[in-house]
Amino acid sequence: MAFWLSRSRSITNLLEKRIGLFKILHERSKGSLLHSRISGEFISKNPHEFSTKSAAAFLATGQRFNSIKTGEQQVELASSDEDDDENQALDFPGGRVAFTSQMNFISESSGKRVPCYRVLDDDGYPITDTIYEQVSKEVAVRMYSGMVTLQIMDTIFYETQRQGRISFYLTSNGEEAINIASAAALSPDDVVLPQYREPGVLLWRGFTLQEFANQCFGNNADYGKGRQMPIHYGSQKHNYLTVSSPIATQLPQAAGVAYSLKMDKKDACAVTYMGDGGTSEGDFHAALNVAAVMEVPVIFICRNNGWAISTPVTEQFRSDGVVVKGQAYGIRSIRVDGNDALAVYSSIRMARQMAINEQRPILVEALTYRVGHHSTSDDSTKYRAVNEIEHWRAARNPVARFRKWAQSNGWWSDEDESELRSNIRKQLLQAIQLADKTEKPLLANLFSDVYEDHPPNLQEQEKSLRETIKKHPQDYPSDVPL
Amino acid sequence: MAQSLVRKIGRLGLISAKERNSASLYVTKIRSATTTTTTTTTTTGEESKSINLFTAINQALHIALDTDPRAYVFGEDVSFGGVFRCTTGLADRFGKSRVFNTPLCEQGIVGFGIGLAAMGNRAIAEIQFADYIFPAFDQIVNEAAKFRYRSGNQFNCGGLTIRSPYGAVGHGGHYHSQSPEAFFCHVPGIKVVIPRSPQQAKGLLLSCIRDPNPVVFFEPKWLYRLAVEEVPENDYMLPLSEAEVIREGTDITLVGWGAQLSIMEQACTEAEKDGISCELIDLKTLIPWDKETVVVSVRKTGRLLVSHEAPITGGFGAEISASIVERCFLRLEAPVARVCGLDTPFPLVFEPFYMPTKNKILDAIKSTVNY
Numbered sequence: 001m002a003f004w005l006s007r008s009r010s011i012t013n014l015l016e017k018r019i020g021l022f023k024i025l026h027e028r029s030k031g032s033l034l035h036s037r038i039s040g041e042f043i044s045k046n047p048h049e050f051s052t053k054s055a056a057a058f059l060a061t062g063q064r065f066n067s068i069k070t071g072e073q074q075v076e077l078a079s080s081d082e083d084d085d086e087n088q089a090l091d092f093p094g095g096r097v098a099f100t101s102q103m104n105f106i107s108e109s110s111g112k113r114v115p116c117y118r119v120l121d122d123d124g125y126p127i128t129d130t131i132y133e134q135v136s137k138e139v140a141v142r143m144y145s146g147m148v149t150l151q152i153m154d155t156i157f158y159e160t161q162r163q164g165r166i167s168f169y170l171t172s173n174g175e176e177a178i179n180i181a182s183a184a185a186l187s188p189d190d191v192v193l194p195q196y197r198e199p200g201v202l203l204w205r206g207f208t209l210q211e212f213a214n215q216c217f218g219n220n221a222d223y224g225k226g227r228q229m230p231i232h233y234g235s236q237k238h239n240y241l242t243v244s245s246p247i248a249t250q251l252p253q254a255a256g257v258a259y260s261l262k263m264d265k266k267d268a269c270a271v272t273y274m275g276d277g278g279t280s281e282g283d284f285h286a287a288l289n290v291a292a293v294m295e296v297p298v299i300f301i302c303r304n305n306g307w308a309i310s311t312p313v314t315e316q317f318r319s320d321g322v323v324v325k326g327q328a329y330g331i332r333s334i335r336v337d338g339n340d341a342l343a344v345y346s347s348i349r350m351a352r353q354m355a356i357n358e359q360r361p362i363l364v365e366a367l368t369y370r371v372g373h374h375s376t377s378d379d380s381t382k383y384r385a386v387n388e389i390e391h392w393r394a395a396r397n398p399v400a401r402f403r404k405w406a407q408s409n410g411w412w413s414d415e416d417e418s419e420l421r422s423n424i425r426k427q428l429l430q431a432i433q434l435a436d437k438t439e440k441p442l443l444a445n446l447f448s449d450v451y452e453d454h455p456p457n458l459q460e461q462e463k464s465l466r467e468t469i470k471k472h473p474q475d476y477p478s479d480v481p482l
Numbered sequence: 483m484a485q486s487l488v489r490k491i492g493r494l495g496l497i498s499a500k501e502r503n504s505a506s507l508y509v510t511k512i513r514s515a516t517t518t519t520t521t522t523t524t525t526t527g528e529e530s531k532s533i534n535l536f537t538a539i540n541q542a543l544h545i546a547l548d549t550d551p552r553a554y555v556f557g558e559d560v561s562f563g564g565v566f567r568c569t570t571g572l573a574d575r576f577g578k579s580r581v582f583n584t585p586l587c588e589q590g591i592v593g594f595g596i597g598l599a600a601m602g603n604r605a606i607a608e609i610q611f612a613d614y615i616f617p618a619f620d621q622i623v624n625e626a627a628k629f630r631y632r633s634g635n636q637f638n639c640g641g642l643t644i645r646s647p648y649g650a651v652g653h654g655g656h657y658h659s660q661s662p663e664a665f666f667c668h669v670p671g672i673k674v675v676i677p678r679s680p681q682q683a684k685g686l687l688l689s690c691i692r693d694p695n696p697v698v699f700f701e702p703k704w705l706y707r708l709a710v711e712e713v714p715e716n717d718y719m720l721p722l723s724e725a726e727v728i729r730e731g732t733d734i735t736l737v738g739w740g741a742q743l744s745i746m747e748q749a750c751t752e753a754e755k756d757g758i759s760c761e762l763i764d765l766k767t768l769i770p771w772d773k774e775t776v777v778v779s780v781r782k783t784g785r786l787l788v789s790h791e792a793p794i795t796g797g798f799g800a801e802i803s804a805s806i807v808e809r810c811f812l813r814l815e816a817p818v819a820r821v822c823g824l825d826t827p828f829p830l831v832f833e834p835f836y837m838p839t840k841n842k843i844l845d846a847i848k849s850t851v852n853y
Contacts, residue, residue, distance in 0.1 A: 256597025286590030
């Protein structure tokens, strides 16, 4: 694990950012013991061994959960084991819980919001004390190129939809860093179950511009055989399960995928994405709970972009966002700046390592902003301020921030920029032209793949439909070959 | 319990309506499995035992796990054997990683099963009662059913089988009695299968588990203990989407599935005393269903009666009725009769009034034949 400590003054600071358990440990050990334990083990192959071990040792000695006193800001979760005797603790099937004479309700919030891990400041400079995984020039350039490609794809496909050449489109504007940096942090063997605003993951894995265009045009080269709306990409060779529109349904499936990886002892995890709105769905809670109980290697990545179509997060949940939901399910979680590619990359690298080495789910909440409309069927200026959008588009642009960093390293120049943009643009326009000219899938594809074989009812219906087409050819699109 | 009530009836493995009505077998927790141990040898030399339906299901699950190392059984309370004992002994034999409890969350169970199946495994999920399958409806309808189609056959979850006890049980009330099969019959991409007896249950379940499509397999919970018949001990499969004529006749065709067939069988026997010859068909697979067998039968008898426990309106009987009218209109000598549950929630005290009983069927047979 090549973690790079940049002017790290205190290891505990960085650990606090990454490990929820730290708080317990810190309070219990009053710091000193922990420091020595950590400093010895942190550089080890598995930097989180320490937390598991020492936490287990600590928990074994007994623990007590105190609720807070009214008005207190901090929940003290554990205290010493002196009070832990037969009369003061309750053994029940869920474990040993201390009694208290205090009728204290746990506060609805911790008072202080969970901070957001970041590496680069708005000007693209690494912030003091930050820790992140070093990225080579080659990977950095590839990441930046991927983000730019995603931007250009969005611009051109959006225009293509506006011209009426494709029926629908959905941009990832503002979320390029989450898309590309999370993908870069994964291994190609990791199985991705996307929501729908993560085409960058597929792009990173080598899905070509032509393949994207084929899907959007629903032509006979579309792997989905023209059956789904544009942007419902899927690719078996890229371990990227096909997008389906329903929100959050992929999340419990990811737990099942991860269980299979666990049983097969694969050096891989499942990775699934959702938006902030998706966390309100039952499937989100079902997934986190089953993943935690089954102890499966899955990373849940929430793109908290502030808006679920027109519903702002303030009308979505009362919690401190999504990151705090992990702990209730027994899931280690982190909040990261989703517009900071290096923060996303580093946190997903670490999440992946913990997920696989420790066989556990990890929740990552990436804070970002949906700069584009929800989709081509939406006009977001009807429900949010234009200057808010502009602020995020300009001042908090994740692509521009990463570029500044790459340029400051001398890895990127204005010439590289214009060359890349013009190349991608050219390639994409060609891909679109070709996709548009390519024939639609054969009519037989309407009936195949419903089942593995072809049951009699479908055979009958196909025969009947073909007779109708012969009688009324004018009722049917002429570009679908029969 | 109910052991004294159990007996084998002919090759159907059905119980009499009287026995069924007097039985009180609704139990959610039973300490140990009761299986009969009489062993007989069939003419083909294969061993078979007289066993009840839950034991037949249990045998199928043992075989499924034994013959495929990538098979998994999971659901609420399956580890200790399940509330109906269908998963007895599986965790001990195959280990906790292949047979395991899940949290109490149907959408989680099915979603998890889809993901597991998508990775090339046989995911055998249990939903404890069909009445509780609805939280998983979205996962079944929008996900499992469309998984192959929407990906252009790049991915599939064909290894998924969802088992769930369904139907009346004597005192199950609203939420331990329903027959929700029709909801699932409206969903291209999944199969719906319901067995009528232990022998059928074992062979059909093994077919469902090994079928390359996701299947919802409803088990008639009333028959778990009451239906007993000779079941071959070996690994065998019965074909899906093939109906079976289980009683031949010339005057009227009766079509049903699952536990209702035993009631229909009783009505057929009674009708015979009045000189009416009934043909009884077990549909077994509701989608994609074997229309041809029903069509051939109705062309012979000229009359059709469909019976199911689910409410009549929008029930699968309506689909059968419409399909047969389309194909056999000129041959029909009477309107198609439907004897089904009422359009009320499934009631507790009023269950005997709600049910499509033997005499309701008998009356419908007579009025259809005498139309």
